[in-house]
Amino acid sequence: MKVFISRRIPEDVVRLLQQENMEIAYNNSDRKLSREELVEACLEADLLFNVGSADLNASFMESCKHLKGIALTSVGYDHADLHAATRYGIPVSNTPDVLSKTTADTAFLLMLATSRKAFYWSRQIERGAWKDNGFLYELGIELNRKTLGVFGLGRIGLELAKMAKAAYGMTVIYHNRSRNAEAEELLDARYVSFDELLEESDVLSVHTNLTPETQYRFDAECFRKMKKNAIFINTSRGKVHHEKDLIRALQEGQLWGAGLDVTDPEPMLPENPLLQMPNVCVLPHIGSATLETRTAMATMAAKNLIAVYHGGKMPQVVNKNVYEK
Numbered sequence: 013m014k015v016f017i018s019r020r021i022p023e024d025v026v027r028l029l030q031q032e033n034m035e036i037a038y039n040n041s042d043r044k045l046s047r048e049e050l051v052e053a054c055l056e057a058d059l060l061f062n063v064g065s066a067d068l069n070a071s072f073m074e075s076c077k078h079l080k081g082i083a084l085t086s087v088g089y090d091h092a093d094l095h096a097a098t099r100y101g102i103p104v105s106n107t108p109d110v111l112s113k114t115t116a117d118t119a120f121l122l123m124l125a126t127s128r129k130a131f132y133w134s135r136q137i138e139r140g141a142w143k144d145n146g147f148l149y150e151l152g153i154e155l156n157r158k159t160l161g162v163f164g165l166g167r168i169g170l171e172l173a174k175m176a177k178a179a180y181g182m183t184v185i186y187h188n189r190s191r192n193a194e195a196e197e198l199l200d201a202r203y204v205s206f207d208e209l210l211e212e213s214d215v216l217s218v219h220t221n222l223t224p225e226t227q228y229r230f231d232a233e234c235f236r237k238m239k240k241n242a243i244f245i246n247t248s249r250g251k252v253h254h255e256k257d258l259i260r261a262l263q264e265g266q267l268w269g270a271g272l273d274v275t276d277p278e279p280m281l282p283e284n285p286l287l288q289m290p291n292v293c294v295l296p297h298i299g300s301a302t303l304e305t306r307t308a309m310a311t312m313a314a315k316n317l318i319a320v321y322h323g324g325k326m327p328q329v330v331n332k333n334v335y336e337k
């Protein structure tokens with residue numbers, strides 16, 4: 013079987029595949045392939061090691077329906093049409109768990125950076141505008157003993173909640189489809205309704221998959237219900253919040269600040285007003301971007317492909333029903 017690796021990955025992980033005697037075709041560069049290039053390369057392959065967030069929509073699946081497996085290098089799988097993959101019998105895997113702590117670190121970083129307007133102050137220095145601004149100029153707010161609200165308290169949300177509790181004694185509330193017994197036991201986390209989450213959170217952090225139900229879930233009406241001194245954090249997917257509504261809520265003082273690792277669209281346009289706001293910190297979707305975590309994610313993806321190569325099931329398959337056919 014031949015595997016196509018769509019972008020540069022750690023050498024150790026390439027070796028892992030080589031040790032299995034798999035035939036490898038490799039885009040050994042950081043350049044993102046065009047749709048046409050990706051399809052063309054996949055037509056020559058049996059397995060796809062999909063590095064990054066290339067849009068694997070229904071038409072891609074149709075063009076590449078001969079594939080025996082697709083390994084994603086992300087926990088989110090909204091960029092892959094799983095219905096189409098299942099229809100063609102293609103198992104698709106993701107990379108859960110190994111990135112939870114690192115992505116939670118990114119949310120924590122944004123929470124703290126936003127609360128202290130850190131990116132704004134750094135921009136001031138770069139602009140040569142470091143001056144004595146006075147005692148009360150662009151002050152931050154503290155996180156100590158505040159309430160952290162988590163929308164989607166799964167693996168990543170739990171890691172963030174643990175850090176927030178340990179660092180600042182924050183009270184944890186959450187809203188999920190189902191209760192998280194571990195968080196309730198470990199952190200005294202309190203399950204609340206969606207409206208209570210909006211109304212009670214001092215920091216509201218989003219950790220959910222992008223689905224038709226969560227798309228644009230945080231809109232003008234939600235921001236109006238939040239506290240005026242609340243901080244909104246999103247490290248999941250940019251389409252979970254309505255960006256224009258968020259901009260307006262911040263401009264009108266309905267919210268105190270926002271920290272985003274994900275935007276809509278990505279990349280964010282440089283003229284986006286969010287980038288000029290003192291109380292906003294934006295990162296370019298680097299949630300899992302550490303050497304250790306990216307290596308662990310690539311290793312997990314490789315192991316899923318190796319399982320298919322040996323005639324087995326992908327351990328981290330996301331379209332589980334593909335194996336029921």
Ligand code: DGY
Nearest residue numbers: 085086087088299300
């Ligand atoms: C993930 O793993 O889903 C990250 O957001 C990268 O896309």
